[in-house]
Amino acid sequence: xxxxxxxxxxLLVATALLGVTLGIIWGALPxxxxxxxxxxxxxxxxxxxxxxxxxxxxGVYTGSVFGGAISAVLINIPGTPxxxxxxxxxxxxxxxxxxxxALGTAIAASFIGNWVGIILLISFIPVLLTLALQFRSxxxxxxxxxxxxxxxxxxxxxxxxxxxxxxxxGLLIAFVGLDAIHGVSxxxxxxxxxxxxxSYIPLLIGLFGLAEVLRVLPQDNPTGIPSQVGRVIPPMxxxxxxxxxxxxxxxxGTIVGAIPGxxxxxxxxxxxxxGRRLAKPEERKKWGKGSYEAIVCAEVANNANIGGSxxxxxxxxxxxxxxxxxxxxxxxxxxxxxxxxxxxxxPGLIFFIYIGLIIANFLMYGMAIILIKPxxxxxxxxxxxxxxxxxxxxxxxxFAVRLxxxxxxxxxxxxxxxxxxxxxxxxxxxMVLAVLLGPLADENLRRxxxxxxxxxxxxxxxxxxxxxxxVVVLYTFYDGIFRRRS
Amino acid sequence: xxxxxxxxxxxxxxxxxxxxGGSERTTPRxxxxxxxxxxxxxxxxxxxxxxxxxxxxxxxxPGLFPFLAGLSLLAMAIGLGASAIRxxxxxxxxxxxxxxxxxxxxxxxxxxxxxxxxVLAGYVLLAGQISFDLRLPTPFFVFQFSSWEAISMPVLxxxxxxxxxxxxxxxxxxxxxxxxxxxxxxxxxxxxxxPAAG
Numbered sequence: 232x233x234x235x236x237x238x239x240x241x242l243l244v245a246t247a248l249l250g251v252t253l254g255i256i257w258g259a260l261p262x263x264x265x266x267x268x269x270x271x272x273x274x275x276x277x278x279x280x281x282x283x284x285x286x287x288x289x290g291v292y293t294g295s296v297f298g299g300a301i302s303a304v305l306i307n308i309p310g311t312p313x314x315x316x317x318x319x320x321x322x323x324x325x326x327x328x329x330x331x332x333a334l335g336t337a338i339a340a341s342f343i344g345n346w347v348g349i350i351l352l353i354s355f356i357p358v359l360l361t362l363a364l365q366f367r368s369x370x371x372x373x374x375x376x377x378x379x380x381x382x383x384x385x386x387x388x389x390x391x392x393x394x395x396x397x398x399x400x401g402l403l404i405a406f407v408g409l410d411a412i413h414g415v416s417x418x419x420x421x422x423x424x425x426x427x428x429x430s431y432i433p434l435l436i437g438l439f440g441l442a443e444v445l446r447v448l449p450q451d452n453p454t455g456i457p458s459q460v461g462r463v464i465p466p467m468x469x470x471x472x473x474x475x476x477x478x479x480x481x482x483x484g485t486i487v488g489a490i491p492g493x494x495x496x497x498x499x500x501x502x503x504x505x506g507r508r509l510a511k512p513e514e515r516k517k518w519g520k521g522s523y524e525a526i527v528c529a530e531v532a533n534n535a536n537i538g539g540s541x542x543x544x545x546x547x548x549x550x551x552x553x554x555x556x557x558x559x560x561x562x563x564x565x566x567x568x569x570x571x572x573x574x575x576x577x578p579g580l581i582f583f584i585y586i587g588l589i590i591a592n593f594l595m596y597g598m599a600i601i602l603i604k605p606x607x608x609x610x611x612x613x614x615x616x617x618x619x620x621x622x623x624x625x626x627x628x629x630f631a632v633r634l635x636x637x638x639x640x641x642x643x644x645x646x647x648x649x650x651x652x653x654x655x656x657x658x659x660x661x662m663v664l665a666v667l668l669g670p671l672a673d674e675n676l677r678r679x680x681x682x683x684x685x686x687x688x689x690x691x692x693x694x695x696x697x698x699x700x701x702v703v704v705l706y707t708f709y710d711g712i713f714r715r716r717s
Numbered sequence: 718x719x720x721x722x723x724x725x726x727x728x729x730x731x732x733x734x735x736x737x738g739g740s741e742r743t744t745p746r747x748x749x750x751x752x753x754x755x756x757x758x759x760x761x762x763x764x765x766x767x768x769x770x771x772x773x774x775x776x777x778x779p780g781l782f783p784f785l786a787g788l789s790l791l792a793m794a795i796g797l798g799a800s801a802i803r804x805x806x807x808x809x810x811x812x813x814x815x816x817x818x819x820x821x822x823x824x825x826x827x828x829x830x831x832x833x834x835x836v837l838a839g840y841v842l843l844a845g846q847i848s849f850d851l852r853l854p855t856p857f858f859v860f861q862f863s864s865w866e867a868i869s870m871p872v873l874x875x876x877x878x879x880x881x882x883x884x885x886x887x888x889x890x891x892x893x894x895x896x897x898x899x900x901x902x903x904x905x906x907x908x909x910x911x912p913a914a915g
Contacts, residue, residue, distance in 0.1 A: 278907025390743075392796055396755055399790040403762050403783065410779040413772045417779055418765060441837070448880055449829035615881040616891070622876065623869050623899045626841065630912040631903065636845045639912060643841045647834055655751050656743030673782045680776035712796075 234579045238586035243286045244594075246279075247587065250290020251594040252602065257291070258298020258314075259606040260617060265295040265313075265495065266660075267443055269557030270435045271621065273564070274628025281565040286587050288558050293345060293591040296495055296534055297599055300337040301606045305330055313495035313536075316503035316529035323521035331603075336523050338599045339470050340477065340530035345592040347481025347531065348488065348538020353585055359546040363571035365696055366547075369679035373700035375672035378491040378549045379665045380707045385490065385497055386658035391711035397652065398661035404429050405669020412677055424637050431666040432560045433629040433638040437645025438659040439553060440625045445650040448618045473527040476506055484532035488539020491664060494552035495533035502532030538588065545569050545581060549668060553660045556667055564632065745806035746813055752798030759794055762787035832879065840872040844912055861904065865912045869896045 237243065257268045268291055276284035299314030304321030317337055324333040366374065379402070383394025407418045408428025419425040470477060480502040487498040506528030507518050518525050540551025541558075548570035550556035562569055567577055574581065629642035649659050683690055692698055766780035766787060775781070801807075821827045844865050853860040874892035878885055903909040 274909070275903065275907055278903070278909040392793055392800075393743075396790065396793050396797065399786055399793060400755070400758070402786045403758070403790070406783045406786070412777055413779055415770055415772065415779040417769060417783065418762075445830055445833060445837075448876075449826050449833055451826065613881065616877070619873055619876045619880070620895050620899070622837065622840075623873065623896060626844065626865075626869075627899065627903050627909070627911060631909045634910055636912055639841055639845065643837060646837070650830070650834075654742060655747050657751075676782050677777045680781075681774065684774060684776050 234582040235586050237282060238286070238583055238590060243282060243587075244590060246283050246286045247290040247590050248594050248598070250287040251294035251591055251598050252290075254291040254294020254296075255298040255301070255595070255598055255602050256294075256606060256609065258295035259301040259602075260298075260609060260612075260614075264439070264443070265292065265299075266435075266439045266553040266557065267621075268295045269554045270432075270439045271624050271628050273432050273435070273557055273560050274624070274631040276561045277564055277631045281567065282583065284561050284565060285558075285584065286590075288561050289584070289587040290591045290594065292537055292554055292558065293534075293588065293595045294598070296537060297338070297341040297530070297595055298606075300341070300530060301334065301599075301603060304333045304337065305607060313499040313529075313533040316499050317526055319519060320522050320525040320529070323519075324523075327521065329521070333521075333523070333526060334603055336470075336526050337530045338596060340527045341534040341599070342592060342596045343470060343477050344481055344484060344531035344534030345537060345588070345595070347478070348485050348535035349585065349588050349592065350538075351482075351485040351535075352538040352541055352588070355542060356546060356581060359542060360571060360574060362696075363546050366571060367679070367694070367697075368675040368682065369691065369694065369697045370700055372672050372675040372679055373697060373704055374547060374549065375668040375675065377700060377704045377707060378543075378668050379661060379672075380704060380711075382491045382664045383658070383661040384707060384711050386660045390656065393657050394661050395708075395711070397657045397659060398665040401662035401665025402669045402672070404434070404662070405431075405666045406673065411670060411674045424635075427633075428670075429641060429666065430632060430638060431556075431663055432564075432632045433642040434645045434666055435553070435557060435560065435663050436625050436629050437642040438649035438663060440621060440628075441642060441646025442649030442653060442659070444618050444621055444625075445646060446653060447614060450614075470527065473524050476510075476524050476527050477531045479509075480506065480528045480531035481535040484535030485539035485542075487532070488536035488551050489542045491543060491549050491551060494540070494554065494660075495536040498536040498539075499529040499533040502528045541584065541588075545573055545584065546571065548671070550664065553663055556663055559667070744817075745801040745804035746810060746817070748797055748801035748804075749806035749810065750814065752794045752801060756791055756794035756798065759787045759791035762790065829880070833876070836872065836876060836879075840868065844868045858905075863900075863911050866896050866900050869900075 254265075254268060258265060269288065272288060272291055276288060279287060296313070300317045300321065303314035303318035304325050321330070321333040321337065324330060379398040380395060383396075383398045384391040385394070386397075387394030403418070405428075407425055409415065409426050410417055416426060483502040483505060484495075484498040487501060488494070503525060506525060507515060510518065510522075510524060514522060514524050536552070540555040543549045543551050544555045544559055546569075548559070548568075550559050559569060567580065569577075625642060625646070626639055629638045630636060632638060652659055652662075679691075692701075763784050766784035769778070769780035769783075771778040771780070798806075822831075847864045847868060849864045849867075851862040853862075870889075870893050872892075873895055874885075874889045877883065877888035877892055881888060900911055904911060
């Protein structure tokens with residue numbers, strides 16, 4: 232109750248409103264992704280109190296996931312990658328003069344999607360926390376390893392090997408600095424500035440902020456001319472017609488969100504594809520030419536993904552996607568340790584996050600309707616004007632985390648490195664996840680091995696949860712190598 | 718059915734290839750080059766891991782997991798290299814790589830990217846070297862102006878001028894306003910120190 236009252240305080244509601252507004256505008260601007268917004272805002276959150284920072288980040292997360300739909304429907308350019316299915320269906324509708332209705336459907340679907348994600352988050356957190364408390368060092372090591380591996384698989388699509396390589400390079404980066412058990416300096420080559428290790432926040436800012444600027448700013452692609460929006464009436468009633476698709480998509484979005492590395496992009500495409508296969512024949516004919524059901528499938532899924540991504544983030548300390556990794560970073564900056572002991576170490580925090588997500592969802596619904604027309608005006612601004620503004624934010628954001636200029640150099644290197652990785656077709660999300668999970672995996676592997684030192688080798692197989700996780704890890708690699716090859 | 722598969726008419730417009738995709742940007746030759754670099758990195762990681770001291774048991778050795786990670790990365794690099802060789806990566810490797818590099822540099826967008834990288838590197842290096850902080854008390858607040866702002870303003874103006882291609886005065890005005898806006902939000906609204914000075 233205390234957390235509910237705290238979250239409903241005018242300051243925090245206003246913070247969430249600011250976050251949602253910025254998120255919607257950010258998401259609506261082509262080329263600016265949700266992860267980029269989250270990464271850049273970590274620096275800003277260092278100057279906020281814990282509750283304000285959490286509300287702000289949740290607001291931005293909720294707003295930016297929806298925001299991508301606005302430009303997707305109106306100007307045929309997805310604001311965020313997960314809005315591509317919405318673009319494929321919404322733009323033909325906009326051309327027929329139904330842009331407002333298409334956006335109204337997207338808003339309502341996003342609202343429903345967020346609710347499904349929040350409800351499933353609230354339902355499954357106690358179960359996952361109970362399970363997570365059974366995890367020992369061996370299980371935590373396997374879980375971290377699986378997180379990196381599955382992130383590689385989900386990010387790289389048909390070339391999982393490249394995703395894994397990106398993750399393993401991230402692991403090597405994570406080893407830089409003093410090791411946690413003996414305090415031995417690893418891979419620092421005598422540079423004491425590296426003794427504290429490499430923070431993943433400048434990496435996140437560089438890989439998702441600066442690398443994106445390097446990729447998009449030099450392009451010569453003028454932004455399209457905005458269409459007329461028309462009347463926006465969120466058709467909640469018509470959603471009843473698509474309620475089955477909405478529930479199914481919500482489940483897909485939440486489950487996909489809970490898998491590390493699989494974000495809103497996977498969720499919306501997966502749900503869109505399943506929806507097309509299960510649609511009634513007369514509805515199916517409309518897919519690709521402007522289907523409201525398709526918009527519902529995509530938007531419900533990518534918004535339900537938010538709640539799903541918070542599940543492993545809060546219970547296991549393993550982010551569901553790169554945007555959730557940014558929330559994790561913001562929490563860590565406030566000395567909040569997430570994971571199995573979150574309830575005992577930070578009592579009430581989970582409830583605060585639930586309420587934060589619910590408030591952000593209501594605000595998103597209202598602000599989405601209000602902001603559609605102003606967003607259309609923003610589309611007339613060229614990216615070459617907007618993207619340079621991100622550069623100083625990247626610099627200050629990287630510096631603000633530890634007040635160390637080394638982090639700015641690191642951010643620059645990560646930005647250039649991220650661009651090179653992009654050119655060579657390597658995904659970057661597994662790298663960030665590996666830098667985050669590397670120390671966890673390293674410490675837990677060595678602890679587990681120490682416990683097993685004077686036991687028989689088969690003792691490792693006497694723990695059922697560990698056995699299941701081992702099978703899951705091995706299957707992830709097997710699936711990536713053999714099934715995808717065939 | 719995985720999310721990576723494509724199906725039906727709608728996907729003809731946009732093919733989904735994973736959360737980040739990437740296979741469309743690569744070639745067997747690029748993969749072969751990447752495999753060599755990654756393989757070298759993996760070997761270096763293994764060598765440096767073996768050189769780390771072992772304070773107590775081998776099971777808690779600081780180099781244990783880095784060595785295993787290096788070893789598995791080497792295996793992955795070999796896998797990537799093998800697949801690149803199978804797809805014809807080594808055919809005229811050096812000549813084709815030179816041609817690809819020439820083609821990359823011939824593109825206007827690539828040259829602009831390299832220019833932007835150089836400008837950003839120069840900007841970050843310069844902002845890290847120069848440090849001053851001016852404080853001018855006014856009746857209402859202390860106006861601050863740091864070396865970071867002094868360096869960021871002309872750099873941002875230059876970037877706007879190169880990429881936005883508007884008149885210099887417009888780029889300059891926007892550059893100054895953008896830097897003041899960002900700096901003041903961090904400094905006054907959130908009390909976050911700025912690089913170099915504060």
